[in-house]
Amino acid sequence: MPPPPGGPGPNVQVVQAPMPPAAFMFFMPIDEWGLTFDLSTRIMQDPPPNGWGVNRSTIYSRIARRLQRQGFYHAQYSVYNCQNISGLAVYHYMCNLRVIEPAGIFSTAVSRLQMFHIDHHTMIATNEVRLGGNMATHLTGTTPANLVPNHVPSAPHPLDPSWCW
Incomplete structure (x- = not known):
């Protein structure tokens, strides 16, 4: 049945169900992993309607605190590493960066987001x-x-x- 004209009614909330990770993520080792990201400064700092009007250092600080609470350490710039963690956990924490306040800023400002596996410490x-x-x-x-x-x-x-x- 199609939705009613004008969208779902005022008492209906759209629930977002994130896509599950690829199956191979469940088999990734517990090891050292990292996250790296790039955010658009203009999207964060420009005033609405073209941006959020938020100081970029505020957003970077919120991301840093969130990742550090999960056991990540700041490796350099926008790179955070974590030891003795599964690839699946890193994927989960990476996806949860979307909840950084104000809601929606991370999803609209992110221009690159990656996780990586450091399978031998000599790679650093x-x-x-x-x-x-x-x-x-x-x-x-x-x-x-x-x-x-x-x-x-x-x-x-x-x-x-x-x-x-």
């Missing part, structure tokens, strides 16, 4: 690449003195020993 290479790590054991050029860790050998500039930044 920050400490290896950072100066002083296994892949950056020495200076490769003139570097400001206060950026050189104490355990990395350094020497004065070869052409001008009094030179500094």
Whole structure:
């Protein structure tokens, strides 16, 4: 039977039933997982009717608090990781970002949302690449003195020993 003209009546609420995750999500391992997202600053900050008129830092703070309550840590920018969690749980938390207030802001401002699996901790290479790590054991050029860790050998500039930044 088609709905009545003009929509469902005033006492009827539309219930949204989210789509279940793909079946393979139920078999993803408990491991380290991450979420990353991009949000449109204009949609969040522009005044209505083209935007929400909300400061973007407010929304990012709400997202951060929500994810941190679920055990995620802030890895960088809009990247949050969580250890010892199932892929299904990450999918659930990712989808629940839609409840960030004001209602509807996340769904309209999100331009990219992804979850990812880090199946081996060596895939996080920050400490290896950072100066002083296994892949950056020495200076490769003139570097400001206060950026050189104490355990990395350094020497004065070869052409001008009094030179500094």
